[in-house]
Amino acid sequence: MVPVHRFRSMLYGALANIRSAAGITITLTIIIAILGAIDKGSYIIVNTIVTGGMWAIMAMGLALLFGVMNVANFAHGEFFMVGALAAYFIMTFSGQYVAAHPGTWVAGAAPFLGIFGATIVGSLFGAVCEVLVFRQLRKRSREQWVMNVFILTLGISVILTNGHQLLFGTGYKGIVKYLDLPSISIFQTLISSDRIFVFLLGMAAIIVFWLFMKFSKTGRAIRAVSQDETGALMVGIDLNRIQILTLAISSALAAFSGASLLFMFPAYPTMGMAPLYNSWFVVIVVGMGNVGAAVIGGFIVALFQILTTVYFGEGWGFVVPSALIILILVIKPSGIFGSSVRGVLEQ
Amino acid sequence: MNVLLDVKNIDVGYGFLQVLWEVSFTIETGEYVCLIGPNGAGKSTTLKSIMGLLAPKKGDILFKGEPIAGLSGNKVCQKGIGYISEGANLFTGMTVRENLLMGAYTVGNRKQLKENLDFVFTLFPRLKEREKQLAGTMSGGERKMLAIGRGMMATPSLLLVDEPSLGLAPLVTNDVFKALDVLREKGVTLLLVEQNAVKALKVTNRGYVLEKGKIVLHEKSLDLAKNDHVKTVFLGV
Numbered sequence: 001m002v003p004v005h006r007f008r009s010m011l012y013g014a015l016a017n018i019r020s021a022a023g024i025t026i027t028l029t030i031i032i033a034i035l036g037a038i039d040k041g042s043y044i045i046v047n048t049i050v051t052g053g054m055w056a057i058m059a060m061g062l063a064l065l066f067g068v069m070n071v072a073n074f075a076h077g078e079f080f081m082v083g084a085l086a087a088y089f090i091m092t093f094s095g096q097y098v099a100a101h102p103g104t105w106v107a108g109a110a111p112f113l114g115i116f117g118a119t120i121v122g123s124l125f126g127a128v129c130e131v132l133v134f135r136q137l138r139k140r141s142r143e144q145w146v147m148n149v150f151i152l153t154l155g156i157s158v159i160l161t162n163g164h165q166l167l168f169g170t171g172y173k174g175i176v177k178y179l180d181l182p183s184i185s186i187f188q189t190l191i192s193s194d195r196i197f198v199f200l201l202g203m204a205a206i207i208v209f210w211l212f213m214k215f216s217k218t219g220r221a222i223r224a225v226s227q228d229e230t231g232a233l234m235v236g237i238d239l240n241r242i243q244i245l246t247l248a249i250s251s252a253l254a255a256f257s258g259a260s261l262l263f264m265f266p267a268y269p270t271m272g273m274a275p276l277y278n279s280w281f282v283v284i285v286v287g288m289g290n291v292g293a294a295v296i297g298g299f300i301v302a303l304f305q306i307l308t309t310v311y312f313g314e315g316w317g318f319v320v321p322s323a324l325i326i327l328i329l330v331i332k333p334s335g336i337f338g339s340s341v342r343g344v345l346e347q
Numbered sequence: 348m349n350v351l352l353d354v355k356n357i358d359v360g361y362g363f364l365q366v367l368w369e370v371s372f373t374i375e376t377g378e379y380v381c382l383i384g385p386n387g388a389g390k391s392t393t394l395k396s397i398m399g400l401l402a403p404k405k406g407d408i409l410f411k412g413e414p415i416a417g418l419s420g421n422k423v424c425q426k427g428i429g430y431i432s433e434g435a436n437l438f439t440g441m442t443v444r445e446n447l448l449m450g451a452y453t454v455g456n457r458k459q460l461k462e463n464l465d466f467v468f469t470l471f472p473r474l475k476e477r478e479k480q481l482a483g484t485m486s487g488g489e490r491k492m493l494a495i496g497r498g499m500m501a502t503p504s505l506l507l508v509d510e511p512s513l514g515l516a517p518l519v520t521n522d523v524f525k526a527l528d529v530l531r532e533k534g535v536t537l538l539l540v541e542q543n544a545v546k547a548l549k550v551t552n553r554g555y556v557l558e559k560g561k562i563v564l565h566e567k568s569l570d571l572a573k574n575d576h577v578k579t580v581f582l583g584v
Contacts, residue, residue, distance in 0.1 A: 220448075223440070223441070224449050227438040227439055227441065228437065228439070230400060230420070230432065230436045231436035231437060231438055232421075233420030234420055234424060234429075234436060235450050235451075235497065235500075235501070236501065237452055
């Protein structure tokens with residue numbers, strides 16, 4: 001039981017937080033979401049939550065990479081595509097296996113194999129990029145780092161999109177659904193079991209990531225490197241190891257999103273463009289390098305995109321986020337949640 | 348008395364700019380040695396090359412007989428050398444306690460970690476008071492104390508201290524130097540880099556004078572304090 005005076009100070013603390021720019025944004029978002037749902041239907045909230053969760057995870061990966069290694073990754077969408085593609089193949093192969101051997105454990109495990117397998121494949125791609133690309137640049141020169149790395153990531157993007165096309169063609173590679181379960185009705189809305197499954201997985205991923213970064217020794221080491229690289233060396237942290245790990249985690253998060261959304265968005269070579277822009281929107285709006293806020297930002301950007309599409313039409317989907325970015329960069333360039341104290345989890 | 352650190356003829360530079368020329372000195376276990384010199388002489392560069400933040404282009408560095416020149420900073424830390432840098436290099440987004448725990452990153456033994464943490468809090472009671480405060484919001488003196496505390500968490504045998512008094516009020520400087528004395532009693536060997544030559548020569552056993560990247564003098568600190576060259580250049584006599 002929380003004593004009364006403690007509860008009162010917690011309440012005042014919460015109210016003070018709400019009054020800040022961050023708090024106002026979150027409150028406004030929730031109000032707008034509810035208004036939109038009242039006006040157009042509760043699928044607004046459902047879609048916001050599912051898509052927002054994935055944008056949150058994408059943005060987390062992007063923010064982590066920028067915060068820890070100052071890498072402005074414009075191939076982040078391609079890791080999303082790698083995840084979708086890998087999940088497609090795993091699901092297709094397990095589907096064939098299940099057709100040939102009915103009643104095995106594979107049938108039930110397939111969605112997990114698909115999503116987790118794809119996540120692992122994505123993390124391997126990320127690790128390879130670190131060793132073959134970013135580490136080589138680091139060895140040669142630290143000058144103009146952000147710009148040079150950004151250009152390199154454009155190159156990685158070209159290689160991955162064209163590699164996909166070369167090896168697997170330009171066609172859409174999708175799956176009908178992950179789970180063979182009926183839809184559930186929540187608040188008079190029919191929600192497919194896939195959406196619920198993916199949402200729960202996504203929330204679990206965010207929680208696991210957060211716990212890892214906050215409480216594990218390696219997680220703290222990653223945060224330390226993001227705050228002071230020299231300091232990290234001085235206390236005995238192996239930078240090489242942390243850098244590979246950060247890349248692996250960042251690309252794993254993107255691949256996880258791509259794999260999870262495969263039932264909504266089939267894989268094709270250039271599918272990474274929209275997720276890339278969305279994650280960059282989120283990261284710029286909340287403040288680059290702030291991983292904690294990227295989670296919240298994912299939902300905010302998703303909401304505004306969905307509302308724009310619903311009220312103005314499909315083609316306007318990018319207009320509102322872009323306008324938001326212009327506003328943010330003019331009014332508060334450090335982002336809504338940006339602060340002066342550096343660190344990937346800290347606000 | 349055996350040699351703990353042996354720096355042999357190192358040439359160090361940043362890119363095309365050479366900063367140290369054939370710098371050599373030794374430190375024996377238990378000593379309190381200072382490296383003094385004017386601004387820009389290369390004192391910090393010397394410490395950085397020992398710590399592995401900068402690789403010497405020529406020469407060797409031996410620690411406990413093992414070559415460490417060119418090893419990366421984290422490996423040098425694991426060997427038992429601590430570095431209290433000029434800028435402290437604290438983890439500004441972490442609390443005092445978290446910074447200290449990070450200092451013990453290489454310490455596997457939980458009992459040893461707790462012992463070291465208790466020692467640091469006894470050494471700097473102010474840190475215990477501000478245990479949950481973010482390192483980025485602390486004053487200059489507190490940051491220096493935290494930097495020293497963090498450096499001690501890994502139980503180093505050699506501590507490289509870069510300008511501990513820089514930017515600090517005289518009273519705080521005294522506290523810092525008193526803390527360094529306590530470390531000495533614990534058995535830590537200290538290499539002190541200081542612009543405040545008066546203070547440095549008063550507390551140390553031996554001193555090296557570095558000017559424009561070269562060692563020009565090497566005497567017992569008491570003798571250095573009486574040396575005419577040192578007196579005119581550093582002590583303003």
